[in-house]
Amino acid sequence: MKPTAHPHPHPHVHASHPKVANRLKRAHGHLGNVIAMLQEQRPCLDIVQQLQAVESAIHAAKKTLIHDHLDHCMDDAMKTRGAGKQASLEEFKTITKYL
Template sequence: MSDQAHASIARRLKRASGHLDTIIKMIEEGRPCPQIAQQLQAVEGAIESAKKMLIHDHLTHSLERSFGAGSPRSRAALKDFKLIAKYL
């Protein structure tokens, strides 16, 4: 994994962690359940986004190492895979 991707994922997870601490306080304060559920959904989304970024980055680098410079056909296949992997 690239250092830049690693740092970006770590930042996302740190924000999610801070947000989760706030949600715990909301629960302890007895805030309304719909507000808490909305915030939990946001944290889930942030974690899901970080997971996708991690997986996409790993697959991209693994495939690039496997294909190397490769033929035009293998480069096209790698490009197609990267495009479709965004939807995972």
């Protein structure tokens, strides 16, 4: 997936970013376990359970990031006027596709 240019000129950091990074690190660890389990020819049920853990961790990270973005960035955007406000509304429409 090609990254899109971010319309904000300043670094985009929220209080939730460390929490999201930790969830993704957990998912990364689970995914490594899945690969090892496949190589070890472990039972499919065990592998699927581990894959579920990966999926759950990624889903939780995505949800946290989107909710934080909507809570903070969109609130700030509604206070702006003109083209900045229109760009923020377009970003809102785009990010909601990922919910």
